[in-house]
Amino acid sequence: MGQKVGLIGCGVMGSALMSGIIHNNKVLPEDVIVWDISAKKLEETRDRLKVKAAANNAEVLNFARTIFLAVKPQDLYAVLEDIKNEIEDRHLLVSAAAGIGISEISRIVGSEKKVIRLMPNTPCLIGSGMIAISPGPGIEVKELDYIEELLKPLGKSVVLDEKFMDAVTGLSGSGPAYVFMFIEALADGGVKAGLPRDTALLLACQTVLGAAGMVLKTGEHPSVLKDRVTSPGGTTIAGIYALEKKSFKGTVIKAVEAAVKRSKELGREREDKGWKRKPEDI
Ligand SMILES: NC(=O)c1ccc[n+]([C@@H]2O[C@H](COP(=O)([O-])OP(=O)(O)OC[C@H]3O[C@@H](n4cnc5c(N)ncnc54)[C@H](OP(=O)(O)O)[C@@H]3O)[C@@H](O)[C@H]2O)c1
Missing domain, CATH: 3.40.50.720 (NAD(P)-binding Rossmann-like Domain)
Structure with a gap:
């Protein structure tokens, strides 16, 4: 074609x-x-x-x-x-x-x-x-x-x-911003632990890239991959506990939900006000 x-x-x-x-x-x-x-x-x-x-x-x-x-x-x-x-x-x-x-x-x-x-x-x-x-x-x-x-x-x-x-907008449309925040936070954590800023950012980026790649390539559920790197009494479960004490997953779900809601609102607002206006009024 x-x-x-x-x-x-x-x-x-x-x-x-x-x-x-x-x-x-x-x-x-x-x-x-x-x-x-x-x-x-x-x-x-x-x-x-x-x-x-x-x-x-x-x-x-x-x-x-x-x-x-x-x-x-x-x-x-x-x-x-x-x-x-x-x-x-x-x-x-x-x-x-x-x-x-x-x-x-x-x-x-x-x-x-x-x-x-x-x-x-x-x-x-x-x-x-x-x-x-x-x-x-x-x-x-x-x-x-x-x-x-x-x-x-x-x-x-x-x-x-x-x-x-609207769901796509809230997830993959707005999602890069959430991930940028997560990368920034990971890097900040590394800096707090004494790493140079540029090294911390590289580690954070490659960790997010690698983890996403593993989910896509293995086809495994993220929770299975998470369990595999979480040894009893180890470092990762200590980190997971800190995240979950602050409702990490619930907060991310709420972020997607809020973005979906806003996408629907914007669509309605556009129909009510902007979209119905004549071109010369826009
Ligand atoms: N950027 C993203 O990440 C992203 C993600 C998802 C969806 N989108 C969608 O992609 C579309 C474009 O977004 P964008 O970020 O690329 O916007 P943008 O950078 O502002 O590009 C839009 C271009 O269209 C030109 N334009 C305005 N009126 C025009 C007309 N009547 N005829 C021809 N050209 C005209 C603008 O010129 P002037 O600057 O002179 O007005 C500008 O160069 C949007 O509808 C957005 O919703 C973008």
Whole structure:
């Protein structure tokens, strides 16, 4: 399915997405067109990726079949209004905008148009991301497979019903921030125990990376792996006891729960206020 690909919004996520796709030869640079309202970002992306730069949204749709939408959620309304009359049956819209549902996109562009929704996270910037993919109505398996293949260089992906997107946001979307805090805390613990700061940070990072890798590679439940390194009366159980006295697991569960709740609230707020506003009011 060699296709031409377009990107609207060359910011942090859009650039990461297109860099990964091009640098891993999923699409040739000459088959990619990008557009951004900011001339500086447009030129920088064009020069760095050696792709075509469009003069407007319409040119992206004219050239490409698969269009990644990577503008901020509050800017998506204006983009959709601008492109809705240019969208043909051959087009596949792939939106990365957090909190904007497929039905909201379809309401503007038309329910017969093909839409896929993504929820990526920041480690996509280094090819170690997690992306949830939700297909809209009418998306064929081969189209979904094509998008999964394109996104492979950015990390792992999972196809999920859109009803799970708030849960995904609370876990893998917000999750990197929780893990950054955990890494910082581990390193602080090492510094408290006398380690130099840079050594402590390296130890903390590699420990988190290695532990995550073990869960993924062995397929064992984390509790089984934990039990294996917890000798009776040893150091690890002393550390685990200190964590559990402060409800470590309960606190992390509550963090995910709070983020999911906030994601739902933001979605409702956007529908009530922002999303229903006309483009000129945004
Ligand atoms: N960054 C992440 O880690 C992450 C994670 C998950 C999901 N996402 C989603 O990815 C999307 C992009 O996020 P981001 O962090 O990459 O944002 P960003 O860095 O601000 O990039 C968005 C780009 O779109 C441009 N833009 C605004 N209005 C436009 C228009 N009408 N036509 C064309 N371009 C326009 C912006 O230009 P100006 O700067 O001039 O406005 C900016 O260059 C968002 O919807 C976000 O929810 C991001």
